[in-house]
Amino acid sequence: MGMDYSSIADGILREDSFDLAHLGKCEAIMSLGNGYLGLRSASEEHYFGETRGLFVAGTFNKFDQNEVTELPNAADVTAMDIYLDGERFSLVEGNCESYERVLNIYTGELRRNILWTSPKGKKVLFRFSRIVSLKRLHVIAQKVEIVPEDCDVTVKIQSGIDGRMTNTGSQHFSEGDKRFYENRYIQSVQKTTQTEITFVSTSVHTLCLDGAQIPSEAEAYIERRKIYAGYEIPVRAGQTLRIDKYSNVLTSRDFDMAGFEADEIRDKSLSMCREEQSVGYEALAEESKEQWKKEVWDTAPIKITGNGPQAVLDQFSVHFAQYHMRLMVPAHDNRMNIGAKGLSGEGYKGHCFWDTEIFLLPYYIFTSPGIARKLEEYRYLSLPGAHAKAVHNGYQGAMFPWESAWLDDGEVTPEYMDVDIVTGLPMKVWSGFIEQHITSDVAFGTWQYAMITGDEDFMDQYGYELIMDTAIFWASRLEKDGTDGKYHINDVVGPDEYREHVNDNAFTNYMAHWNMKKAMEYYHLLKTEKPEIFRRLDAKLHLGHAYELWEDGVSHIYLPQPNEEKVIPQDDRYLSCRDIDLTKYKEQEHVGGITRDYNLEQINQIQVSKQADALVLFFLLENEFPIEVKKASWAYYEKRTLHDSSLSLSTHSVLASDMGEKKLAYDLFQQAAMIDLGPFMGSSDAGIHAASFGGVWECIVYGFGGVRMLDGKLRIQPSLPEEWEKLSYTIMWKGQKLAVEVSRETLVVENLTGRAPVELKIAGTDCVLKDEKMTVQSQHFE
């Protein structure tokens, strides 16, 4: 795809040729952001097939009653139409003599360097740079330099704010006000149609010719949903015309804009724009770079050492994952969560899924616990939606939505998508109705956060309630009318979405069991140690009655047992379905090939999995299953799993590491790392695969690094790939920062904080670490 990895050692991802076929992919994987704003890296000039996207976290809106709420695509502030003596600058015309687009993931800056000859033969150099500031959440800054090489050229620029953006055709904004201030500041005010969130965008340009500022009074244009300035500047051969564009976006959903009138937000946006302009591009870029260093690269360093370019790519891929995990996370606001595509595209409508707890949360817990806490606070704040969903379905407690958007939205999974290849009708999406394991996933995430951070305050305020309220749901969900004396959970979708309407999905049942057991455990703990909290929760949740139901549930719930081959049945029919030759689909270039040959009803009759299912269970509840069951089940399911979900590979890789299958673990990691970074799985167009980045980190720190929280305790049991010489990383454990270095010879763990002793199990041995470095020889863990 013209992707060039030669500079990745410097953190630079480079596209070395322009190709209309790859617009979407590059827009997504090279996107910029800061957790508040997400900006797809569409170019200044327009191309057919581009998908410009600017998203503000949490600003959900619903187009109409037939659609679900989604993150609206805000007015574009980045486009610039550039004309050279009347010829439009566009790489599909004229001749592109040299081209590169580079994303520096360490600084968060995107650049393009292009030498272009126009159809009429004018040779002109273009340098584009832009940032979304990590320091100033509202700010987008761009710099464009234009150097005519061998001819004088009159450059015409048309640039402003374009509110014609839609989400694949759905328009979420009323047109709103458009205004010029001082013939210079361009402002657009729009409101979302249903949620009535005010968006204010302001932009301004600074123009310089060979370093000398030139007056930037603009010709003003207002069109429908569009406002822009026009400049016309004669540039002599060899001169450098520089155009800076400073923009910002504020919304009435912002914490600090709560209660403000639209006019106040306008004023704020305008004065912010003045300030941006006075700071200037270079200083804005520099302070943002410093923020990247402070927040990410110094906070969560990971270093991979190995021979040859593959290790460099491995190193880059985890940094790339960290880059995107910072872009996607609304670290500034606990009323928001992470969308399945982050803020990098319209895919999955900005909704959050189990992806947060199972694939992403571990990274934040182990590196930036403050962010992790906010993600789980979001779940607590969205309990009203979970209660509503339970009531709607005839259950009690907190039934979390499969897809979650704004706090009180409840379930927002679309009901239909895609076409059934047999009937020609759109297929019903069952996840919103019956993919119920999300509720225990949330409880599990909450518990994980508490165990790893030791954040008692969080548990007191939110955690106990979340775990008990979800357990109440499960107790009410159990079906007690079976003839075997067991309680069943029928008609669900487990993590493996190729199997709909299954009974007793192993993952669902075991996690429900875990959830209720954990609630019982906390019941006792609160009763004896935190009577105040017990009383508060009892008043809300009627804990005495709940406890009885949990106890009954835990002792009667049906937990699928291994068969004679020690394989845990994924559900009550899986093992008796027919086996087909899956080679074609295992070797597919694009995911989902099987759905073009069979409809879902047919797939349901085949022993085939879209993604890890029972195996996720082994990964989460590692201590609950004997190693031979894990090995047998692994062997059985791995060959039947098509990894048609981006969530699948990392789980398999971590488990392969756990079982000492180093080669396979590394292979699967490499595949996982290439989901967005590599040329395959061309499904990045609608946005990056957020969870897969968490998966990459998990492959490394959980899998190769061997880190795990097990029953509340830290375990480190590394399994370094043969291809690597050394792996070092840091983790936060109960407020202490530990540095871990794994090499072929040794495992070294150091407590960098050293405020308190840390108990951990290294290579099977319990130790305590305080302000010291501990070294273990490799024969003890390999």
Next chain:
Amino acid sequence: MGMDYSSIADGILREDSFDLAHLGKCEAIMSLGNGYLGLRSASEEHYFGETRGLFVAGTFNKFDQNEVTELPNAADVTAMDIYLDGERFSLVEGNCESYERVLNIYTGELRRNILWTSPKGKKVLFRFSRIVSLKRLHVIAQKVEIVPEDCDVTVKIQSGIDGRMTNTGSQHFSEGDKRFYENRYIQSVQKTTQTEITFVSTSVHTLCLDGAQIPSEAEAYIERRKIYAGYEIPVRAGQTLRIDKYSNVLTSRDFDMAGFEADEIRDKSLSMCREEQSVGYEALAEESKEQWKKEVWDTAPIKITGNGPQAVLDQFSVHFAQYHMRLMVPAHDNRMNIGAKGLSGEGYKGHCFWDTEIFLLPYYIFTSPGIARKLEEYRYLSLPGAHAKAVHNGYQGAMFPWESAWLDDGEVTPEYMDVDIVTGLPMKVWSGFIEQHITSDVAFGTWQYAMITGDEDFMDQYGYELIMDTAIFWASRLEKDGTDGKYHINDVVGPDEYREHVNDNAFTNYMAHWNMKKAMEYYHLLKTEKPEIFRRLDAKLHLGHAYELWEDGVSHIYLPQPNEEKVIPQDDRYLSCRDIDLTKYKEQEHVGGITRDYNLEQINQIQVSKQADALVLFFLLENEFPIEVKKASWAYYEKRTLHDSSLSLSTHSVLASDMGEKKLAYDLFQQAAMIDLGPFMGSSDAGIHAASFGGVWECIVYGFGGVRMLDGKLRIQPSLPEEWEKLSYTIMWKGQKLAVEVSRETLVVENLTGRAPVELKIAGTDCVLKDEKMTVQSQHFE
């Protein structure tokens, strides 16, 4: 612009090179349609900057409360993505060895012939054809032929229905159902968001290889707002792959779908699609061509004979006008009217203006009176909106909206547009509030129709009431509190929109006077000759009281009188405003240049006109003004008129003909004819200039042909341009068809119908014509 006029003698407008800069213009001026459907001629393959557009007459919808109602851009059925061995067919890549896009205005067929070499060097011939059937109002048919010249190629086609269309960002449709039937028929059902009009589109493909049909079971794709089929066909070098696409669009607004459920419309659309497919492209094209011949070319023939290519272009330009006047007119339905851009683009939102009565209606009255009647029935049916507007403004009677959409919408002029270059704020559009002359324009159109057709039934049912009801408005509108004993009409916009908030605009006052006088005349007529109708209208309109008011109004209304130079003042301040040097704007390449130097407030202080104002008055009420007043006023205003409206040139041309200014008349005609057809006034992108086509016909038949209805009588006083040898045309006069032939030597008039005698004044002489041919020597009229 790569526009080639070499084949216009055959009715063929040809674009001979592909240029992204001209996408919009060609889409509009080469658009297809039938008055029900209007289809912009965007290509099968997509380009950045294209504006695909498909409009169904009368299906207005309002995006939200802040926008006005508009004609929504329906789901696109014409796009096809074509891949050759994976390379996307696109003229911005690879090499275009030969190219032409041709519109045949006689047959209504659009073709493209392209020889293209792909970036990887595959040379392939493409032939595209399409029609919108004039015979079957719902039907769009396309034919694509692909011939790889020197290599085998696997052709992949993705084609279906795309509901992501918006009106410049505003989405008018809920997503709706999408469905495949028999793996072949593609159907989309959408509803407009506010007016809840159901749109059903169905498409199907037929594939042939070297004439042999190949199975056309498709891969089915359903995406958001999009449904399409995929085909993959290996084609050997020299073979011809042919893909036909048959589509139709039906809506619940259609007369014959009234009261139908969505499911019934679906069934109807599906069975219609089957039928289209079975008829086949060639037969559909042939029957549509026959319909063009019958409805237009045989019905309203115009022939211009002259020396050299200019006469050929003149000939073509009037046929081109007739072509578009058939596309734009909803001849099938009296609940609709003509949009200012016809059905060829989003401009002016599909609203109708005074353009209908003053510029377009004469063509329909004189050639297809049945259509003309429907246009005025529309005004009658939209009286409820006119009454509401009057009440809202504190007046009585029928105050017609400046912009009109659906029958009961009333005023739909947007309140703001564009930016004030001084304040930076959007400018208020005053037309909807105070451009009030539309009300007498409607009355005038009604009267014209009745006089020229002699359609008594129309007058009995609608006409008298329209003229009286509008006269009641004027009587209530007059301001009687002046100190001069006269009644004034203050604070209006006349036809010249460069002057807002003027008092006693000559056009407005004289036309109001005419309107009331006409009502008084009909009062007497009805009272004596049609007492039944008099009683009916009296019950509704209280004619006795109304008559008193008319009488009072007519005798007191202030009618601006010529000044000493015999110039009629356009309004009470015009002649005292300052004069500036207008050369720059008179010679401008693009219209509206003055608005970039002055804001409207400033323009109001200058003696400058956007368009004809007082001159339109002379044109409409020809007999009311002495020739020397007309000549002096003409001389005064012509040099101050920038013709920044497409309505302006034709009026000036006709008046120039009337005054014997042959050279100027011909110059102005040529400019008028080039508004859409020529390279200038690059404002066709958002749609053709509907009224200007009426203007072209008026230049020829009214101006050069000398036809006029004056005080109810037909007058023919030709003024043949020096450049022409002969002009012949037909006109309908009170049910008789007259053929007129003007040459340098003679004027020949023949009554082709001959059912009744026709009274007319030729060259100053009253004659009566019945079933005969009359010849007048040129010295009598020149």
